[in-house]
Amino acid sequence: MNIMNKMDGSDVKMRDVSHQHYETTQALEHAAQQAIERRYENFLIVDIDSHHYENEAWPEIVEYITDPVLRHDAGHQGPAKPGMGVGYGSYQELNGRIIRYRGRKIEKTPPVPHRDITLMRRWMDAMGTDIACLFPTPMLNLSLSPDVAIQTGLAWAYNSWLCERILADEPRIKSMLYLPFLDPEACIKTVEHFAEKKGVIGFMVTSTHQRSVFQNGYIRLYKMLEERGLPLAFHSATGGEPGLRLFNKFFGVHALGFCWNNMLYLTNWLINGMPERFPKLKTIWIESGLAWIPFLMQRLDNEYMMRSSEVPLLKRKPSEYIREMYFSSQPMEMVDNRKSLELTFELINAKTQLLYASDFPHWDMDLPSTIYDLPFIDEAAKRNILGGNAQRIFNLEPIFSPRKLARREAAKAKG
Amino acid sequence: MAEIKVCSPAELADGAVRIVTVKNLEIAVIKHDGKYFAYHNHCPHQGGPACEGVRMPQVIDELDENGRLIGHAYDKDDIHIVCPWHGYEFHLNDGVNVSDKRIRLKKFDVIERSDGVFLSV
Numbered sequence A: 001m002n003i004m005n006k007m008d009g010s011d012v013k014m015r016d017v018s019h020q021h022y023e024t025t026q027a028l029e030h031a032a033q034q035a036i037e038r039r040y041e042n043f044l045i046v047d048i049d050s051h052h053y054e055n056e057a058w059p060e061i062v063e064y065i066t067d068p069v070l071r072h073d074a075g076h077q078g079p080a081k082p083g084m085g086v087g088y089g090s091y092q093e094l095n096g097r098i099i100r101y102r103g104r105k106i107e108k109t110p111p112v113p114h115r116d117i118t119l120m121r122r123w124m125d126a127m128g129t130d131i132a133c134l135f136p137t138p139m140l141n142l143s144l145s146p147d148v149a150i151q152t153g154l155a156w157a158y159n160s161w162l163c164e165r166i167l168a169d170e171p172r173i174k175s176m177l178y179l180p181f182l183d184p185e186a187c188i189k190t191v192e193h194f195a196e197k198k199g200v201i202g203f204m205v206t207s208t209h210q211r212s213v214f215q216n217g218y219i220r221l222y223k224m225l226e227e228r229g230l231p232l233a234f235h236s237a238t239g240g241e242p243g244l245r246l247f248n249k250f251f252g253v254h255a256l257g258f259c260w261n262n263m264l265y266l267t268n269w270l271i272n273g274m275p276e277r278f279p280k281l282k283t284i285w286i287e288s289g290l291a292w293i294p295f296l297m298q299r300l301d302n303e304y305m306m307r308s309s310e311v312p313l314l315k316r317k318p319s320e321y322i323r324e325m326y327f328s329s330q331p332m333e334m335v336d337n338r339k340s341l342e343l344t345f346e347l348i349n350a351k352t353q354l355l356y357a358s359d360f361p362h363w364d365m366d367l368p369s370t371i372y373d374l375p376f377i378d379e380a381a382k383r384n385i386l387g388g389n390a391q392r393i394f395n396l397e398p399i400f401s402p403r404k405l406a407r408r409e410a411a412k413a414k415g
Numbered sequence B: 001m002a003e004i005k006v007c008s009p010a011e012l013a014d015g016a017v018r019i020v021t022v023k024n025l026e027i028a029v030i031k032h033d034g035k036y037f038a039y040h041n042h043c044p045h046q047g048g049p050a051c052e053g054v055r056m057p058q059v060i061d062e063l064d065e066n067g068r069l070i071g072h073a074y075d076k077d078d079i080h081i082v083c084p085w086h087g088y089e090f091h092l093n094d095g096v097n098v099s100d101k102r103i104r105l106k107k108f109d110v111i112e113r114s115d116g117v118f119l120s121v
Helices: A029-037 A054-062 A068-077 A100-106 A115-127 A138-144 A148-169 A184-194 A216-228 A242-246 A250-271 A292-310 A318-322 A338-347 A379-394 A402-414
Strands: A002-007 A010-016 A046-051 A131-135 A173-178 A200-206 A232-235 A283-286 A326-328 B003-007 B017-022 B025-032 B035-040 B055-063 B069-082 B089-091 B107-113 B116-120
Touching (some): A002 B003, A029 A115, A046 A283, A054 A115, A054 A148, A068 A148, A138 A200, A148 A173, A148 A184, A173 A184, A184 A200, A184 A216, A232 A250, A250 A292, A292 A318, B025 B116
Parallel strands (some): A173 A200, A283 A326
Antiparallel strands (some): A002 A010, A010 B017, B025 B035, B055 B069, B107 B116
16 A cells, blocks of 8 residues: 655655565665665676576476486476475575565566566666676585486586576576586586577586596686686585584574685685686686685695695795685675775785675675775775676676666766 | 654554655554554665564573573564564564664654554654
């Protein structure tokens, strides 16, 4: 309901909150206000880590599985079966406290374009985001499957579906495609087949629990990406690590697990000399926040001074290589830590190496204002982190949100 | 100080939330267990619509006399407003954040009279 009154000559509007229906645009109305107040129409915003729930389009994706037995099984099994009994229930939803999770299930969208495109446009337009890199959600844990056929078959089907049904139809949505890391040859085939597809801006590894990144089987893959100028991203995920099974709460699994994954793979990447072997290959470390990076820099430099004989490929201190890598911002630690956050920005050379990420629609998403409102960086650095850095490393053509373009036109008309 | 009529006395069902917007100020009027509460509908964390989510009681870990965990319970005398964007929680009674007392939702007075429920702005 909407009731209108007057107070001091101003309209007084009223509306009742209902959880019986849900619309992303309404749920993010406050984000839209932030976008207007901060005049985001004046610069490009690129979100390098957003998600959809590909399980909602599972019947479509299954049709892209080429193996007939796997296709039949996938149709019956689905992509994931979460629940308390298997230890990874819907804890990301804070047990019903984050209402957009169940809201999304009842949100209405028109028959065309694809529902994922409509939902993406709604949140991107509200936040002031122009371009977003889209990743799956349940499939982040596909890398835990010990079955090569399942991992490669589902990854191929998902990538095919994503390119054909989503990326081909919306130039504002990009992706770094999923690599089936259990099978190095399948990774190479994936790059060969998909690298030139519309909207593909790199490739992504998640939760590489089965294999180490330094194995010789991956060398050709890294070389191919370097030659093509395509970044390799490592996206943390929750499951799999034996030590994390000792946690009884998602709080611990998430706080440590996401950092642990990236610390493990970055360290392995570095001490095996990958930055020296592939000096032009851009690596991006996603969804671990930032607080772990200064720790790792200090820790690895300390080891290096005493144990350089174990890492002869390294010509410089580990922190110097880390400073040349790229990091996504979310979930940025911002509680009572302004000094340490400022120091972290300095240590990682954030103005050129940090990439804004929302992780929307997940529970710990960050709005562009988390970067834009920082008091210790200047306007140019804010714009770089929010979009300029991503535009440069992915060589993106700037495509602005229609809502922002309209605001820009309106401002121009006003003079 | 001005008054805005929010509703007639029996108009809002228990559990209802009505958002009153004056200029750029959004105030959420919450009816809970027959009582009215009003807060700025703006989460101090990232600016989310703090009062448009669910309300949940304080969760309690129950320990026995030796400190062993014996189960969980809800304290229904301490209801929390849960921001739907990230789950920041605020005490319904005073708007103070559950994890950091320095953070709070701005509270507004609600006046109940025979002719209606009014917000003091």
